[in-house]
Amino acid sequence: MAVLELSGLTKRFGAFTALDDISLQIERGEVHCLLGENGAGKSTLCNLVFGVHRPDAGTMTLGGEPFHPRGPAEALQRGVVMVHQHFSLVPNMSVAENLMLGRASAVLKPQDIIVRMEQLAAEYGLEIDPEARIEDLSVGERQRVEIIKCLLGDPQLLVLDEPTAVLQPDEIDALLAICRQVALRGKSVILVTHKLGEISRVADRTTVLRQGRIIETVAMEGADIRSLVRSMVGRDVQSAGSVLAAAVDIEGKTPVKPSGDAGPASPGEAVLEISDLVYRDPHGVPRLDGLSLTVGTGEIVGIAGVEGNGQTELGLILAGLAAPSAGAIVVGGTSVGGCSPQEITDAGVGIVPEDRHAVACIKELSVAENLFLGAIGKFSRFGLLDKSARRKAAEAMMRDFDVRASSPDVSMASLSGGNQQKAVLARELSLDPLVFLLAAQPTRGLDVGAIEAVYNRIRAARDDGLGVLLISSELEELMAVSDRIAVIYRGKLVGELAAGSFSREAIGAMMSGHAHV
Amino acid sequence: MIDEQMAVFIGSGLRLAVPIIFAATGEMLSERAGVLNLSLDGMMLMSAFTAALASWATGSPLIGVAAGVLVATALAAVQAVLSVTLRANQLVVGIGFNILALGSTTFLYREIFGPLSRDPIPGFAQLNLPWLAHIPVIGPALANQTGLAYVSILMVVVTWLILKYTSFGLAVRAVGEDPRAADKAGISVAKTRYLGVLYAGILAGLGGAFMSVADSNTFTENMTKGAGYLAITAVIFGGWNPWYTLAACLLFGFATALQFLVPALQLDVPVALLLLLPYLLALVAIAGFVGKSRQPSALTIPFERGG
Numbered sequence: 001m002a003v004l005e006l007s008g009l010t011k012r013f014g015a016f017t018a019l020d021d022i023s024l025q026i027e028r029g030e031v032h033c034l035l036g037e038n039g040a041g042k043s044t045l046c047n048l049v050f051g052v053h054r055p056d057a058g059t060m061t062l063g064g065e066p067f068h069p070r071g072p073a074e075a076l077q078r079g080v081v082m083v084h085q086h087f088s089l090v091p092n093m094s095v096a097e098n099l100m101l102g103r104a105s106a107v108l109k110p111q112d113i114i115v116r117m118e119q120l121a122a123e124y125g126l127e128i129d130p131e132a133r134i135e136d137l138s139v140g141e142r143q144r145v146e147i148i149k150c151l152l153g154d155p156q157l158l159v160l161d162e163p164t165a166v167l168q169p170d171e172i173d174a175l176l177a178i179c180r181q182v183a184l185r186g187k188s189v190i191l192v193t194h195k196l197g198e199i200s201r202v203a204d205r206t207t208v209l210r211q212g213r214i215i216e217t218v219a220m221e222g223a224d225i226r227s228l229v230r231s232m233v234g235r236d237v238q239s240a241g242s243v244l245a246a247a248v249d250i251e252g253k254t255p256v257k258p259s260g261d262a263g264p265a266s267p268g269e270a271v272l273e274i275s276d277l278v279y280r281d282p283h284g285v286p287r288l289d290g291l292s293l294t295v296g297t298g299e300i301v302g303i304a305g306v307e308g309n310g311q312t313e314l315g316l317i318l319a320g321l322a323a324p325s326a327g328a329i330v331v332g333g334t335s336v337g338g339c340s341p342q343e344i345t346d347a348g349v350g351i352v353p354e355d356r357h358a359v360a361c362i363k364e365l366s367v368a369e370n371l372f373l374g375a376i377g378k379f380s381r382f383g384l385l386d387k388s389a390r391r392k393a394a395e396a397m398m399r400d401f402d403v404r405a406s407s408p409d410v411s412m413a414s415l416s417g418g419n420q421q422k423a424v425l426a427r428e429l430s431l432d433p434l435v436f437l438l439a440a441q442p443t444r445g446l447d448v449g450a451i452e453a454v455y456n457r458i459r460a461a462r463d464d465g466l467g468v469l470l471i472s473s474e475l476e477e478l479m480a481v482s483d484r485i486a487v488i489y490r491g492k493l494v495g496e497l498a499a500g501s502f503s504r505e506a507i508g509a510m511m512s513g514h515a516h517v
Numbered sequence: 518m519i520d521e522q523m524a525v526f527i528g529s530g531l532r533l534a535v536p537i538i539f540a541a542t543g544e545m546l547s548e549r550a551g552v553l554n555l556s557l558d559g560m561m562l563m564s565a566f567t568a569a570l571a572s573w574a575t576g577s578p579l580i581g582v583a584a585g586v587l588v589a590t591a592l593a594a595v596q597a598v599l600s601v602t603l604r605a606n607q608l609v610v611g612i613g614f615n616i617l618a619l620g621s622t623t624f625l626y627r628e629i630f631g632p633l634s635r636d637p638i639p640g641f642a643q644l645n646l647p648w649l650a651h652i653p654v655i656g657p658a659l660a661n662q663t664g665l666a667y668v669s670i671l672m673v674v675v676t677w678l679i680l681k682y683t684s685f686g687l688a689v690r691a692v693g694e695d696p697r698a699a700d701k702a703g704i705s706v707a708k709t710r711y712l713g714v715l716y717a718g719i720l721a722g723l724g725g726a727f728m729s730v731a732d733s734n735t736f737t738e739n740m741t742k743g744a745g746y747l748a749i750t751a752v753i754f755g756g757w758n759p760w761y762t763l764a765a766c767l768l769f770g771f772a773t774a775l776q777f778l779v780p781a782l783q784l785d786v787p788v789a790l791l792l793l794l795p796y797l798l799a800l801v802a803i804a805g806f807v808g809k810s811r812q813p814s815a816l817t818i819p820f821e822r823g824g
Contacts, residue, residue, distance in 0.1 A: 102702035
């Protein structure tokens with residue numbers, strides 16, 4: 001029997017159709033995966049079911065009754081719960097307080113919640129300290145709180161939006177086991193992901209979305225993974241190569257270097273030397289705790305780690321956006337620790353920052369203006385801006401880096417995420433001098449085509465003798481691109497692996513703090 | 518002699534702190550929900566005027582207080598519509614209200630009572646609580662206050678209980694800290710913020726009415742003299758905690774009362790400097806405490822539901 005039935009759902013944002021005529025049934029007690037690339041409409045679909053957005057056309061029924069939630073409150077009332085990609089917990093409140101939030105009773109009854117938490121701990125193995133503050137918990141623990149919050153009210157349907165993106169490998173296994181437990185108790189689970197590896201381990205059925213449409217819904221028993229990949233990306237996985245396989249994390253497939261890649265050019269002299277780097281945040285908490293690292297010319301070094309172990313801070317410090325508390329950073333013989341971004345750029349460092357929208361570009365300005373943001377003086381004649389010269393230079397750069405926009409004068413905001421990122425890469429890789437590139441989460445939120453382009457650019461830069469530091473939360477990305485992977489844990493490097501000896505298990509173990517054996 | 522002057526000083530310090538305690542306590546709750554009411558001073562002034570007018574017209578100070586609270590709450594409701602529903606800039610709205618309140622009360626006062634009128638207005642008598650009077654030094658000052666003064670302390674306790682022990686209080690804290698999370702937990706951000714602003718309005722109304730009906734038994738132009746701003750400062754100074762906010766209000770009250778004590782002790786300090794003192798303290802408090810104590814993360818940021 002179907003718990004949730006969608007028919008003809010359509011959702012538009014302005015001129016953009018995010019979902020187009022979606023019809024789908026979710027059965028009782030099944031784990032149903034929604035598979036699709038970024039922008040395929042997975043999150044929009046979840047938000048419609050949870051009442052965050054309202055459909056422009058189509059109907060939904062829940063347990064046979066019409067279901068048109070006007071907001072999350074109404075969805076919750078009907079037994080639909082959701083764990084969002086970005087957690088919705090209040091950081092400076094305790095676990096118990098977060099769990100009591102929005103539950104009917106005039107006076108708070110913390111004891112009731114604690115009893116219920118004990119029940120859930122016994123039933124699903126979801127244990128957590130009710131007194132702990134959310135801001136002190138790890139990402140995996142926070143997600144556990146989210147799931148407990150969802151299960152408190154004994155829901156019919158649990159929706160998980162990209163729940164594994166932030167977890168380390170053993171936490172992913174635990175989460176998938178919980179999904180099965182929930183389904184075994186007669187509830188239904190919608191699991192959103194773009195990782196095929198997870199799907200084949202837990203799903204009963206999978207629906208593939210592409211560009212807002214349902215491509216197919218298949219039972220996972222005996223399903224052909226390759227044909228799922230084809231439906232998802234709309235082309236053959238073989239032709240796209242290992243990058244694509246890595247991007248979607250196909251089970252059992254160890255990423256290999258694409259043929260034609262000469263492999264690491266033998267790394268030359270050190271271009272980046274970090275020694276004993278310490279960084280304390282404004283609250284005095286050490287985020288980097290004596291980190292030392294060397295990157296040679298012609299080498300891509302990947303930094304693996306669960307989010308929140310200091311990699312973001314490392315990126316900020318290298319970009320000059322935060323000053324280290326102690327330690328030294330030397331680029332090509334120049335000390336740049338605590339220098340301004342301008343001084344760091346002058347030392348020959350290109351930066352692809354983690355937060356593209358906030359730091360890497362000014363969305364309201366044109367593509368040309370963004371491309372020459374740091375080199376405005378270059379097109380100045382007697383103090384006046386020579387726009388036509390800049391326009392020509394921008395056009396050339398856009399051609400070189402395949403930045404697709406109707407003209408260099410359109411605003412950066414009108415470009416897709418992939419083209420924005422290519423523009424950022426174009427700017428940073430065109431710096432002169434340039435000896436080192438920092439790429440922090442360079443493919444976050446990009447589609448498969450753009451991911452490939454970014455990888456190829458980074459590899460080409462390496463082959464030209466640049467030292468590259470790649471910070472990424474995607475293990476597959478690191479394994480596919482890096483010549484060497486260093487693992488960061490609680491602000492320190494805990495181990496290193498050279499190309500050829502990469503394994504998910506070994507890196508996963510180090511990411512959770514077990515030193516490399 | 519000295520003892521007597523101390524008693525007067527403490528008594529007037531408390532009396533002067535009461536309107537600030539009312540306003541700051543309500544404002545604290547509203548700010549915990551994420552809405553800053555810069556219009557607090559305007560709400561108090563409107564209430565002070567309305568309370569005086571109603572008390573004068575009916576002869577009942579109680580009706581005066583009720584009328585004052587009603588007007589301040591109505592003002593708060595408009596503030597809520599503008600800053601919660603229409604997502605207007607809270608600072609601009611607040612400043613607009615204060616100018617409107619000052620202009621309209623001054624105009625109406627001159628029209629109704631005539632310029633520079635000092636007509637006494639029916640007010641509350643002071644209670645005399647013998648069991649309090651026995652406490653040494655501060656006893657007589659504590660015992661001889663109007664009923665509303667005790668209500669102000671009661672409101673601090675009530676507000677503390679609401680924030681700590683009720684689900685409405687939890688919702689207020691969540692909405693001021695992370696409205697998106699609260700929304701997804703099924704809480705109505707708008708409703709919670711409306712209630713927060715109305716609560717601030719009711720308490721600001723009590724504070725304003727206290728000034729005209731319980732304290733001075735008259736209305737004068739701009740009689741709040743920035744008490745609403747002092748209340749907002751007290752909330753910051755008090756780190757959004759009801760007890761520390763109360764302490765900050767008392768500090769401001771006593772600082773204001775020094776202008777009576779110092780001349781009585783025949784100390785040679787310019788009165789103008791003493792008049793300035795509470796505001797100077799407020800400035801120091803803001804400069805020293807803003808940024809150090811953590812304000813509600815979503816304070817002054819309108820909420821809009823999104824993906």
